[in-house]
Amino acid sequence: MVSHLFFYQLVLVALVWLCLMLQWVWPSDPAAVCPTAPEPTPPVPKRHHEPTPFAGLTTKPHCDACEHASDLHSEAPRPPPPRMVSTRGRRRQVDTSTHFCPNPDCAYRGWVGWGNLRANGHPNGGPWRQLLCVVCRHYFLETLGTLFHGKRASVELIVRVIACLAEGVGIRGTARVFEVDPNTVLQWLVEAAEQLRAFSRYVLHDVGVRQVQLDELFALLSAVKDGEVSAAEAIERLERSPQWVWVAMDPESKLLLAIAVGDRTLAMAQRLVHQVVEVLALGCVPLCLTDGFKEYTTALLTHCGQWIQPERRQATGPAPKPRWMPLPGLLYAQVVKTVRRRRLVRVRHRVVFGTLEAVQQVLAACGWQSNTAFVERINLAIRQHIAAVGRRVTTLCKGEDGLRQQLALYHVYHNFCLPHTSLRQALPLPEPTNGTGSAKTWRPCTPAMAAGLTDHVWTLREVLLFRVPPWPQPAGV
Numbered sequence: 001m002v003s004h005l006f007f008y009q010l011v012l013v014a015l016v017w018l019c020l021m022l023q024w025v026w027p028s029d030p031a032a033v034c035p036t037a038p039e040p041t042p043p044v045p046k047r048h049h050e051p052t053p054f055a056g057l058t059t060k061p062h063c064d065a066c067e068h069a070s071d072l073h074s075e076a077p078r079p080p081p082p083r084m085v086s087t088r089g090r091r092r093q094v095d096t097s098t099h100f101c102p103n104p105d106c107a108y109r110g111w112v113g114w115g116n117l118r119a120n121g122h123p124n125g126g127p128w129r130q131l132l133c134v135v136c137r138h139y140f141l142e143t144l145g146t147l148f149h150g151k152r153a154s155v156e157l158i159v160r161v162i163a164c165l166a167e168g169v170g171i172r173g174t175a176r177v178f179e180v181d182p183n184t185v186l187q188w189l190v191e192a193a194e195q196l197r198a199f200s201r202y203v204l205h206d207v208g209v210r211q212v213q214l215d216e217l218f219a220l221l222s223a224v225k226d227g228e229v230s231a232a233e234a235i236e237r238l239e240r241s242p243q244w245v246w247v248a249m250d251p252e253s254k255l256l257l258a259i260a261v262g263d264r265t266l267a268m269a270q271r272l273v274h275q276v277v278e279v280l281a282l283g284c285v286p287l288c289l290t291d292g293f294k295e296y297t298t299a300l301l302t303h304c305g306q307w308i309q310p311e312r313r314q315a316t317g318p319a320p321k322p323r324w325m326p327l328p329g330l331l332y333a334q335v336v337k338t339v340r341r342r343r344l345v346r347v348r349h350r351v352v353f354g355t356l357e358a359v360q361q362v363l364a365a366c367g368w369q370s371n372t373a374f375v376e377r378i379n380l381a382i383r384q385h386i387a388a389v390g391r392r393v394t395t396l397c398k399g400e401d402g403l404r405q406q407l408a409l410y411h412v413y414h415n416f417c418l419p420h421t422s423l424r425q426a427l428p429l430p431e432p433t434n435g436t437g438s439a440k441t442w443r444p445c446t447p448a449m450a451a452g453l454t455d456h457v458w459t460l461r462e463v464l465l466f467r468v469p470p471w472p473q474p475a476g477v
């Protein structure tokens with residue numbers, strides 16, 4: 001006990017001594033002891049992020065679609081023959097102005113509304129009219145080249161089946177609803193998709209837009225939900241052949257400019273941007289908004305770039321090599337979202353080409369002033385895509401091809417047939433309805449109408465009956 005007490009006292013004395021010694025030895029003013037010590041560095045001010053200007057590339061990036069573009073445009077229109085105007089007799093009652101002669105040997109082939117066609121009644125009392133080209137004496141049905149040609153099933157049934165597929169019901173579901181064989185439904189879908197792809201190519205061109213949003217959405221998830229594949233299988237598939245739906249959209253008119261399926265690679269980014277550029281009017285360089293996927297930069301640069309000869313820095317020596325630079329009008333910003341537990345926690349945006357002021361100016365022209373609005377638009381678009389595209393596409397398709405066909409269908413359906421609520425226009429005067437309902441105050445508007453491509457809402461039947469001419473027709477006919 002005594003030794004313990006003594007020990008404690010000893011420790012106490014030692015501590016007191018240590019404190020006194022420290023106070024004496026320790027300098028109260030560090031500068032006085034060490035006058036040459038460097039000034040404590042002030043806290044580093046948060047560096048203003050000043051992106052280094054893009055230096056340009058020495059070679060133009062490669063794009064597969066650009067290389068094969070020349071193969072596709074093999075069929076150039078021949079010079080148009082003179083128009084035929086009938087002067088004798090009464091006016092023709094059947095309008096043939098949306099048709100063209102399909103005979104490859106005829107000079108009037110492919111020219112719509114050239115006056116060379118006469119209606120010839122319904123052969124064998126069938127549902128479709130026969131048309132006659134008076135130049136080459138070639139008879140053909142008005143459904144030639146469409147899904148309905150040579151089908152015995154009723155038009156109504158085929159249209160409803162395609163509408164059901166466009167609304168996102170799977171092939172098997174549609175087959176059950178209409179009591180049709182699933183293989184027949186698939187066959188109709190394949191034929192409709194081919195026709196609608198041609199329709200999109202024919203109608204979507206020379207589009208002028210101020211903005212384009214490019215997104216990729218993963219498209220396998222719903223297969224897991226449907227119980228068709230297990231999660232493990234899905235992941236395995238995901239690694240083997242990931243399927244992404246690539247979408248390019250004008251956020252103002254909601255027009256889907258391009259839609260594609262494929263991996264999340266540079267080649268696919270190139271293909272999507274290539275498709276977008278083909279649809280746009282000459283000289284139209286919109287503001288591009290994407291997520292943080294880095295390959296978009298290269299893809300945009302490939303299609304919206306030019307060779308620039310840099311200025312000489314020295315008077316002598318060889319001239320600097322030309323550099324591939326973005327077009328002066330190209331604005332490109334990435335929106336990088338951080339999602340944690342399904343909630344958006346952070347949004348950053350990064351201007352890649354152009355200036356932040358220029359980007360905000362384009363957004364302000366659409367009435368989207370702040371950066372948050374800018375972000376919400378992107379989110380909204382993505383959510384819409386997941387509800388519409390993402391959910392719809394994978395219900396049927398085992399393979400990538402089926403996905404492509406449903407997307408081709410959806411592409412036209414979205415652009416031409418579905419009125420978009422945010423696009424509707426107020427009528428100057430409310431129109432009374434026939435029944436007891438309230439008066440109509442809005443004019444429905446589809447993305448294609450908002451983009452100025454058409455003046456009315458198309459029905460699916462109308463789209464499917466449209467005979468796509470082999471080349472663009474002269475305007476103002």
Ligand SMILES: [Zn+2]
Pocket residue numbers: 101102103106107108109133134135136137138
């Ligand atoms: Zn002809």
